[in-house]
Structure formats: C-alpha cells, structure tokens
Amino acid sequence: MMESMEIDREKAPSTGEEKKETKPIVVVLVGLPGSGKSTLCDEVMRISSRPWARVCQCLSVAATALKDGKSVFIDRCNIDREQRADFLKLGGQQTEKHAVVLDHPAKLCISRSVKRTGHEGNLQGGKAAAVVNQMVPKKELPKLSEGFDRITFCHDERDVKEAVNVYGSLGPLDSSFWLFWTEEVRCQDSTRDNEFLKKVDPSGKAGSEPTVCQKSIPNELSVGEDTVLQRTKMDSGALEVGKSNELDITSTSGGNSADSIPTLAFPSISTADFQFNLEKASDIIVEKVEEFISRIGKARLVLVDLSQGSKILSLVKTKAAQKNIDSNKFFTFVGDITRLHSQRGLHCNVIANAANWRLKPGGGGVNAAIFKAAGSALEIATKEKAVSLSPGKSVIVPLSSSSPLFTREGVTHVIHVLGPNMNPMRPDCLKDDYVQGCKILREAYSSLFEGFVSIVRSHGLASIHNSGRPLESGGFQEVIPTNDDQKAKREADYESENNKKYKGLRRDLKSGASSSMDEEKNQDKSVNMTKSWASWAQALHDVAMHPNKHKNVVLEISDDVLVMNDAYPKAQRHLLVLVRVDGLDSIADIRREHIPLLKTMHAVGLKWAVKFLNENKSLSFRLGYHSVPSMRQLHLHVISQDFDSNHLKNKKHWNSFTTPFFLDSVDVIKELEDVGRVTLKDDKCLAMELRCHRCRSAHPNIPRLKAHISSCQAPFSADLLQNGRLVSSTGTDC
DNA sequence: GTTCTAGAAC
DNA sequence: GTTCTAGAAC
Numbered sequence: 078m079m080e081s082m083e084i085d086r087e088k089a090p091s092t093g094e095e096k097k098e099t100k101p102i103v104v105v106l107v108g109l110p111g112s113g114k115s116t117l118c119d120e121v122m123r124i125s126s127r128p129w130a131r132v133c134q135c136l137s138v139a140a141t142a143l144k145d146g147k148s149v150f151i152d153r154c155n156i157d158r159e160q161r162a163d164f165l166k167l168g169g170q171q172t173e174k175h176a177v178v179l180d181h182p183a184k185l186c187i188s189r190s191v192k193r194t195g196h197e198g199n200l201q202g203g204k205a206a207a208v209v210n211q212m213v214p215k216k217e218l219p220k221l222s223e224g225f226d227r228i229t230f231c232h233d234e235r236d237v238k239e240a241v242n243v244y245g246s247l248g249p250l251d252s253s254f255w256l257f258w259t260e261e262v263r264c265q266d267s268t269r270d271n272e273f274l275k276k277v278d279p280s281g282k283a284g285s286e287p288t289v290c291q292k293s294i295p296n297e298l299s300v301g302e303d304t305v306l307q308r309t310k311m312d313s314g315a316l317e318v319g320k321s322n323e324l325d326i327t328s329t330s331g332g333n334s335a336d337s338i339p340t341l342a343f344p345s346i347s348t349a350d351f352q353f354n355l356e357k358a359s360d361i362i363v364e365k366v367e368e369f370i371s372r373i374g375k376a377r378l379v380l381v382d383l384s385q386g387s388k389i390l391s392l393v394k395t396k397a398a399q400k401n402i403d404s405n406k407f408f409t410f411v412g413d414i415t416r417l418h419s420q421r422g423l424h425c426n427v428i429a430n431a432a433n434w435r436l437k438p439g440g441g442g443v444n445a446a447i448f449k450a451a452g453s454a455l456e457i458a459t460k461e462k463a464v465s466l467s468p469g470k471s472v473i474v475p476l477s478s479s480s481p482l483f484t485r486e487g488v489t490h491v492i493h494v495l496g497p498n499m500n501p502m503r504p505d506c507l508k509d510d511y512v513q514g515c516k517i518l519r520e521a522y523s524s525l526f527e528g529f530v531s532i533v534r535s536h537g538l539a540s541i542h543n544s545g546r547p548l549e550s551g552g553f554q555e556v557i558p559t560n561d562d563q564k565a566k567r568e569a570d571y572e573s574e575n576n577k578k579y580k581g582l583r584r585d586l587k588s589g590a591s592s593s594m595d596e597e598k599n600q601d602k603s604v605n606m607t608k609s610w611a612s613w614a615q616a617l618h619d620v621a622m623h624p625n626k627h628k629n630v631v632l633e634i635s636d637d638v639l640v641m642n643d644a645y646p647k648a649q650r651h652l653l654v655l656v657r658v659d660g661l662d663s664i665a666d667i668r669r670e671h672i673p674l675l676k677t678m679h680a681v682g683l684k685w686a687v688k689f690l691n692e693n694k695s696l697s698f699r700l701g702y703h704s705v706p707s708m709r710q711l712h713l714h715v716i717s718q719d720f721d722s723n724h725l726k727n728k729k730h731w732n733s734f735t736t737p738f739f740l741d742s743v744d745v746i747k748e749l750e751d752v753g754r755v756t757l758k759d760d761k762c763l764a765m766e767l768r769c770h771r772c773r774s775a776h777p778n779i780p781r782l783k784a785h786i787s788s789c790q791a792p793f794s795a796d797l798l799q800n801g802r803l804v805s806s807t808g809t810d811c
Numbered sequence: 812g813t814t815c816t817a818g819a820a821c
Numbered sequence: 822g823t824t825c826t827a828g829a830a831c
Contacts, residue, residue: 613812613831645812707812726813727826778820778825 100173102148103139104244105164107155107219108179109209110200111190117177117241118150124245136163143168157217165224175227176219177240183213337772337791339376341529342414343429344443345389346521347496347514350431351503357515359392365522366407367400369530376533378407378526379425381414414443415450418486425488426795427532429525432493434466434504447482447491454480455491466495468505469520473528478796489795492528496521610662610709616644618662618710621655632685637677640685645724647716647734650689650696654678654713661711664702664740669753672746675713679742682715683804689717690806697793697805700742703733704757713742718770718793718803720786727779729763735770738762741802 106114118131130142131150139149155161155176165174190196190205200208219228231237345362347353366378382390390409397407412421414428430447433440436459438448448455454477463472471494482488497517498506507514610618620627620641624634633640636657643651656674661667667675679700686698696717706712716734725731732738738758745755767782768775772791776782797803 611812611831616812643812724813729827780825 100171101143101146101168102173102175102244102247103143103151103164103167104149104175104177105151105155105161105219105225106153106177106179107161108181109154109156109183109186109212109216110205111186111188111193111209112179112181113189113237114150114152114154114179117179117237118152120241121150121244124241125247127247127249136167139164139167143172154212155219156212157215158219158223161219161223173226174224175229176225177244178218178228178230179237180218180230180232183209339373339427339529339533340379340423340425341376341427341429341492341526342379342381342410342417342423342425343492343494343525344381344414344431345393346429346431346494346525347498347518348389349442350440350500351496351498352500353497353514353518354499354511355389355392357511358518359389359396361515361518361522362389362393363396363400363402365519365526366397367402368523369526370402370406372530373406373526373533375406376529377405378529379423380407380409381412381417382409383411383413385411387411413446415446415482416486425486427490427492427529428482428488429471429492429494429529432466432495434468434495436460436463436466436472436493450486451476451480451482451488451491455482459491459493463493466493468495468497469517469524470495471521471524471528473532475795475799490532492525494521494525614708617653617655617708617712618659621657621710622659624657633681635677635681637674638681640681643714643716647722647725647730648718648720649693649722650686650698650715650717651722652682652685652715654682654685654715656711658711662709663706663711664704664745664755665757666711667745667749667755669749672749675742675746675749678713679746682713682742686715686804690804694806697803697807699734699739699797699803702740702742702745704738704740704762705760714739720770720783725779725783728765728767731767731779731782732763732765735768736762736765741800743800743802747800 106117108114115131118129122129122131128145128147129150130139130145130147131152132139132142133152139151142149149167151161151164153160155164161176167174187206187209190201190209193201193205196205219225221228229236229240229243231240345358348355348358362380370378380390380393390411394409397404397409410417410421410423412423417423417425417428428447431443433444438456439445455474458474458477459472462474466472471492474491474493476483476488476491478484480488482491497514498504499509499511499514500506501508507517620630621639624631624639627641630641630644631639632642632652634657639655639657641653641655643653656678658674661671661674682700686700689698690696696719698715698717700713700715702711702713714734720731720734736758738760740755740757748755766775767777767779769782769785769789769791771786771789771793773794774785774789776785792798793803
C-alpha cells in the first residue's frame with residue numbers, strides 16, 4: 078500500500094492550485110457490537126450537508142448509493158480484513174476509502190449491547206455478550222495496505238465526537254482535506270511497516286521525537302467558516318502505531334503543495350491584552366490584508382485565534398467576505414498558533430507574535446505561548462536581532478532548526494510585532510486616542526505583512542551573489558538571515574567516530590574544540606603524517622599534483638586551483654574545483670589561513686555554475702564540500718540540483734549531497750571566519766533515510782527516490798535559499 | 812570513489 | 822522470481 082499510494086501521489090501531485098476532485102467517501106466503520114457505529118452514522122448524517130447513506134451489509138445498496146453521488150457508511154463490525162475487503166472495492170478509484178475504528182474496550186461494548194433494545198440485527202441482551210466475546214480475538218485493526226486512504230482511531234467519546242465533527246462538517250463539495258498528507262515518512266533504519274510513522278522532521282535529521290503526521294488544508298476554505306481541522310489519533314500517531322502496525326500516512330490524491338505554500342499565521346494584534354476596539358481592529362486587518370494580498374503571490378495569510386467563538390475572527394471573516402477577498406489566500410483559523418501544524422494540519426512557515434516591547438517571553442497570551450513553544454532558540458535568536466520594539470514595528474527572527482517550533486511545526490521565521498496599547502494597565506497606553514491607535518495598528522500590520530513579503534520573496538530569489546535577502550524593509554527592523562541555523566544544526570548533530578579510509582586511524586572531527594589553535598594544528602599534523610589513503614583514493618591528488626598528465630580532464634587551471642568534471646557526475650552538471658596545494662587533503666585540514674584559498678575555489682566554482690546557468694536556466698547549483706571525502710585532495714563540488722545521473726546509485730551518493738554532510742562553501746568560509754575551523758559531519762549522515770532534497774519526502778529506495786526527484790518541483794528549503802547557498806537563475810540577472 | 816555480488820527485500 | 826542494498830575488494 079505504501080507503494081501504490083506513494084505512486085499515486087506522485088502520479089498526481091497537487092500543485093495547490095488545481096481543482097480538487099470531489100469524490101464520494103466510503104467510510105468503513107470498524108468496531109465491536111455496541112461500539113457506537115450506528116450512533117456515529119446517525120450523528121454525522123444529522124449534521125452533515127453532504128449526502129450520506131448508511132449501509133449495513135449489502136454491497137449493491139452501497140454501490141447504488143455511490144452511483145447516486147452519496148458517501149457511504151458501512152455500518153457493520155468489519156472486524157477483520159476479509160470482512161472489509163469487498164467494501165474497499167466499492168466505486169474503484171472514484172471513491173475515497175476511509176476506516177473509522179471505534180476501538181472501545183470490549184467490556185464497554187458488551188455492557189452497551191446488552192442494555193440496548195431494538196437493534197437491527199437483534200443483537201442485544203445476553204446473546205450480545207457472547208457475540209462480542211467471540212469477536213474480540215478475531216479483531217484485526219485496519220491497515221492502509223488494505224486500501225484505505227485514511228484511518229481514524231477513536232478510543233473514547235472525545236475521539237468519536239471529533240470524528241463526527243470531521244465527517245459531519247464535510248460539505249457536499251469538499252474534498253476530504255485530510256487526504257493531503259504531505260510526506261510519507263519512514264523509519265530510517267527499518268523497513269518494517271509499523272515504523273513507517275516516524276516523525277516528519279523538517280531539518281532532515283533522524284527522527285527521535287514522537288510521531289507527527291503532516292497534512293494540509295484544502296484551497297476551498299471559506300472565509301465564512303472558521304476551519305477547525307479535526308484532531309484525530311492520527312495526529313498523535315505514536316500512541317496508535319503499536320496497535321495499527323501500519324498506520325501509513327501517504328495519500329492517494331494529495332501532493333505536498335499546500336505545505337509548500339508560504340503561509341503567515343498571525344494573531345489579531347492589540348485586541349487581547351492591549352484592548353484595542355474589535356470593530357476598528359477588524360476593519361484594519363481586512364484593509365491591510367486587502368492591500369497586501371496582491372503582493373504575496375501564491376502565499377497565504379491566516380488570522381488565527383485560539384477560541385472558536387472568537388469575536389475578532391467572526392468580524393474579520395464577515396468583512397473579508399464582503400470585500401470578496403480571495404479565501405484561498407486569506408482565511409481565519411481556529412487553533413493554537415504554536416501547534417497549527419501538529420494539531421490542525423495547517424503548515425505555516427511564518428508565524429507572527431504579538432510581542433511586548435522588550436521582546437521578552439512571558440506576559441501570557443500569544444507571546445508567552447510562542448516563546449514557550451519555540452524554546453530558548455527563539456529567545457537567543459531574537460536577542461541577536463533586537464532588544465526592543467516600538468509600537469507599529471516588527472522584527473523578523475529566523476528560527477533555528479533546534480527549535481521545537483521548527484522541528485514540530487515547520488516554522489522557519491517568527492515575526493514579532495508590537496501594536497498600540499489601549500489598556501491603561503499596560504505601559505504607554507494611548508488612552509482613547511484611536512486616531513493614533515489606528516495609525517499604529519495599521520503600521521503594525523503593514524510592517525508584519527511587509528516582513529512576510531520579504532521572506533516570501535527572499536525564498537523565491539535564490540541568489541547567485543549571496544543576495545538572498547529581504548528586498549524591502551517597510552516598517553520592520555530588517556533581519557538578514559545568517560547561517561546560524563546551519564551552524565546550530567551542525568553543532569547539534571552527531572560528531573565523527575572514525576573514517577575507514579584512514580585505515581584504522583581515528584580522527585576526531587571535533588579535534589581542537591577545547592584546545593588552542595596551535596595545539597590543534599600540531600595534533601592535526603601528527604595525524605596527517607600518519608594518515609594514509611588507499612591507492613584508489615589518490616586519483617584527485619594525482620591530478621592536482623600532475624595536471625599535465627591529465628590534460629584531458631582539466632577544464633581550467635591556475636596557480637591555486639584546477640577545475641575538472643567529476644568522473645562520475647551525480648547530476649547533469651557536476652564539477653570539482655581542486656586545490657593544487659599539497660597537504661590539504663580535505664576540509665578537516667582547513668584553518669583560518671586558508672580562507673583566501675577557499676574564497677578562490679568558491680569564486681571559480683561560482684563562475685562555472687553561472688556559465689552552466691546561462692546554458693540552462695532551469696538548473697540550480699550548490700557549491701560545497703563533503704565532510705569526510707572519499708578522495709584525497711581538497712575539492713569543492715559544484716553540482717546541479719537535478720541529480721539526474723546514472724552514476725547516482727546508492728544512499729551514500731545521495732546523502733553525501735543532500736544532508737548536512739554536504740557543507741556549503743559559503744558556510745565553511747563563514748565558520749572559518751567566525752571560529753577559525755570547520756565543524757564536520759561524520760558519515761552517520763550517509764546512512765540517513767532517503768529524503769527528497771526539495772520537499773523532504775522520504776523514499777524507500779534509490780529508484781523510487783529518483784523517480785520522485787525527477788518530477789518534484791517543490792521549492793528548496795528556506796535554509797538553502799539563504800546566504801547564497803543555492804545558486805540559480807531565479808531572480809538574478811544571469 | 813567504483814565494481815561486484817550475496818542475500819535481503821519485495 | 823526480480824529488485825535492491827550493503828559490504829568487501831580495489
């Protein structure tokens with residue numbers, strides 16, 4: 078199932094713009110007698126505007142209902158795979174297949190069945206207890222591999238209520254939004270089905286945290302309806318994995334589109350603690366949204382409030398609807414802004430914080446929640462950007478990948494924004510001066526949205542000359558993303574143990590971390606002197622030392638460096654820039670004094686990348702080093718990101734260019750400038766699961782990965798789009 | 812780095 | 822049965 082779903086998903090990637098096809102749903106209820114299946118059906122059918130049919134046994138009745146455009150509940154025990162099989166064939170590809178498992182304790186089911194009267198199957202009284210008991214051992218929980226697109230587990234009444242709300246709120250034309258899972262995920266070191274539910278980790282690091290499934294929302298969201306994506310047990314899948322064994326999270330129809338749409342989630346500014354008038358505030362929100370919506374391209378703005386009965390959401394959605402604001406690009410949303418993705422399936426790469434003027438945690442409300450959820454990473458990053466904020470201003474803070482908000486929610490930036498204060502209990506109260514108040518609130522939203530625009534634009538502008546930075550600085554205190562994220566990521570990662578090529582000699586990649594530079598160099602020297610490379614690993618060294626012998630492969634040569642094609646290119650374009658200095662075998666040998674040399678290598682590599690871009694604008698490039706190269710002689714890889722090559726054959730090939738094992742040249746130089754040495758990644762990175770370098774989806778093997786990357790058009794990660802790590806023609810003058 | 816291939820995975 | 826990985830040899 079994993080296979081077919083994955084294939085389906087790739088066959089029909091969603092762009093986020095295409096019209097979602099509305100399919101009837103076959104919901105196979107799974108549960109013991111007395112588990113509440115019929116009640117669930119009744120409840121859904123009572124509140125739903127979608128046509129439903131409830132079918133107990135008869136396949137043909139179900140088929141007819143589907144033909145009539147109805148969705149169907151299969152209201153029988155469906156206790157094992159066999160019982161479910163025929164119903165899964167209903168409607169073929171034209172229907173979505175869901176299972177809802179009412180997994181209540183047998184004891185409860187027995188007590189309910191015994192008590193009930195008037196049961197359709199006459200299963201009540203003492204007879205019911207016996208039947209339930211007989212069924213218990215036969216119970217086989219549904220798996221996606223049976224053909225389900227979606228499985229919901231309900232263990233208590235709350236879960237049931239949520240399931241009822243989910244199905245009940247599905248309108249006649251709605252696609253089932255939860256089908257748009259964004260990433261199939263797979264355990265790094267195992268192919269066992271029950272481990273296909275590891276956490277999706279935007280950082281690409283091996284998952285170690287509880288399972289979180291990603292899902293996204295439909296484009297059909299109406300401004301007129303606050304959307305609450307129902308939390309089901311799949312959202313907190315870890316607790317279910319053990320039971321379901323194969324709670325896969327792939328999709329038949331979904332792509333990764335919605336997750337890749339830049340989205341700003343923002344709270345209403347100043348209306349909570351600062352007591353800004355709601356009518357006025359809602360006018361301003363809608364006014365500012367209207368002003369900016371044309372400037373955000375495909376990106377989205379989402380006004381978020383924790384409370385379902387939120388007055389401000391209600392006012393805004395009404396006013397937005399009156400102004401015919403595109404509901405795909407702006408909508409209101411009920412949820413915890415720090416858990417929109419994990420709890421509500423809404424991926425927002427940027428969230429706004431209704432900050433205080435000192436940009437400090439605490440104070441309650443959104444500010445406290447965001448700082449708490451983001452951990453110390455946000456505090457530290459914020460401190461680096463600004464120490465205080467004026468009313469009406471905002472500040473963009475890139476979130477380190479070590480932050481839970483990043484790993485769990487996929488938030489890459491927090492924009493702190495400070496609105497006007499109308500609360501006499503808070504500092505700098507404007508009293509009733511709404512002239513000034515409205516002015517400041519407008520400024521605040523302008524600044525916030527301007528900041529978001531700059532993030533969106535900088536992501537769309539991969540730079541050739543390290544210019545991937547915000548274009549405009551409206552009212553916000555401009556923040557230029559740094560490579561801190563990468564650095565933090567690297568530091569957080571596992572350090573090296575050994576390198577087999579060094580024939581048993583261990584080399585601590587973190588050597589010198591606590592020693593002086595001189596000691597480091599001496600240590601390195603002593604290691605270098607005894608280090609030996611296998612004969613096959615000497616090829617590049619030989620070229621660098623004796624270029625005349627290799628004229629056929631040398632594309633360019635200077636005193637310091639030479640350029641050659643990689644003998645086994647892993648992409649359409651794959652060059653190596655070699656140093657010609659003897660004794661610099663790898664990046665581990667590099668120290669501060671080599672910065673000019675590395676800059677030369679970068680400049681030469683960049684020149685070739687630009688040359689290739691002029692020949693083929695669709696390419697994009699990364700320039701970087703392998704943490705632990707296989708071949709002796711320091712060499713910079715200049716590699717196009719299509720990875721379209723028959724020479725790319727195994728996991729090591731892939732991971733050496735797409736995990737933190739690959740050190741971007743710009744980061745290497747920056748780290749040398751900052752700390753005088755480069756933190757390397759050990760080859761554990763090379764054993765990581767196979768993930769698409771663009772959308773980060775996981776793939777079970779190389780052929781499947783390659784099939785995927787041949788068509789994946791997801792934007793590159795925010796990290797890559799910063800600081801010139803990615804070199805492409807987009808938005809450049811080349 | 813690649814090639815070869817046993818055996819695991821499918 | 823075929824496909825694919827991963828480890829050894831070079």
